[in-house]
Amino acid sequence: MIDSYASEENKEWIASASVVLRGFALSCESVLHTDLHKIISTAPFRHMITPGGFTMSVAMTNCGSYGWVSGRGGYRYDPNDPLTGKPWPEMPESFLTLAKNAAATAGFDNFISDVCLVNRYEPGAKLSLHQDKDELDFNQPIVSVSLGLPAIFLFGGLKRKDKPVRVPLAHGDVVVWGGADRMRYHGIMPLKENHHPVFGNQRINLTFRKAY
Ligand code: MD6
Ligand code: FE
Numbered sequence: 001m002i003d004s005y006a007s008e009e010n011k012e013w014i015a016s017a018s019v020v021l022r023g024f025a026l027s028c029e030s031v032l033h034t035d036l037h038k039i040i041s042t043a044p045f046r047h048m049i050t051p052g053g054f055t056m057s058v059a060m061t062n063c064g065s066y067g068w069v070s071g072r073g074g075y076r077y078d079p080n081d082p083l084t085g086k087p088w089p090e091m092p093e094s095f096l097t098l099a100k101n102a103a104a105t106a107g108f109d110n111f112i113s114d115v116c117l118v119n120r121y122e123p124g125a126k127l128s129l130h131q132d133k134d135e136l137d138f139n140q141p142i143v144s145v146s147l148g149l150p151a152i153f154l155f156g157g158l159k160r161k162d163k164p165v166r167v168p169l170a171h172g173d174v175v176v177w178g179g180a181d182r183m184r185y186h187g188i189m190p191l192k193e194n195h196h197p198v199f200g201n202q203r204i205n206l207t208f209r210k211a212y
Helices: 026-040 093-104
Strands: 012-014 016-022 059-064 067-071 074-078 115-120 126-129 142-148 149-154 163-168 174-177 187-189 203-209
Touching: 016 074, 026 059, 026 093, 026 142, 059 067, 059 187, 067 115, 093 142, 093 174
Parallel strands: none
Antiparallel strands: 012 016, 016 174, 059 115, 067 074, 115 203, 126 187, 142 174, 142 203, 149 163, 149 187
8 A cells, every 4th residue: 555645635525525646556557557458368348238228338347256247137146257158257356455555545444345347448438427335234333545647536416416526537546436425316427538658549547346
């Protein structure tokens, strides 16, 4: 973990239980990059279908004991990848440790993630306002890691109509939220064309949850 995170200085609170840890993942970016490539060689990115029948602009895959999947039947956590029928790739140690350390830094001790949803945004891809509500225990936080191209995170309230604030997220930033903010609506604005030296023309987001 980065030493400076022992202080409050690098924490940007965006609500009472939501914090942006600027650059928190930078110290492990190369191992994250390597481990990500192993995951997508077994469980490739795919565009899932929403329950309403639309194809998502964000491509997704997972690692861990379960994976988040969407289809005409709704959303669920599945221990197997529907593309292969095989279990999702194991959660790499680098992922697990990063999520645990980020959660602890934000005040959520003992966060043992069992799912990492991996999102890939190419220019134009976006994620509409939604709540994360398919998990069993809403006392567990969510840890979200941004890699590659920058994006604008929309951070709303507990009602869909609450006006969201815009939070710019850059390569290496980690957002942790939970507690009173766990059910806030949030999304990602359409990604702008750009180039990142390591991740290329895309943004990768790792969203860690405890599903069960
Ligand atoms: C993204 N993130 O950043 C999408 N969900 O690409 C999320 O949907 C999200 O960042 C819950 C908590 C933090 C997040
Ligand atoms: Fe989400």
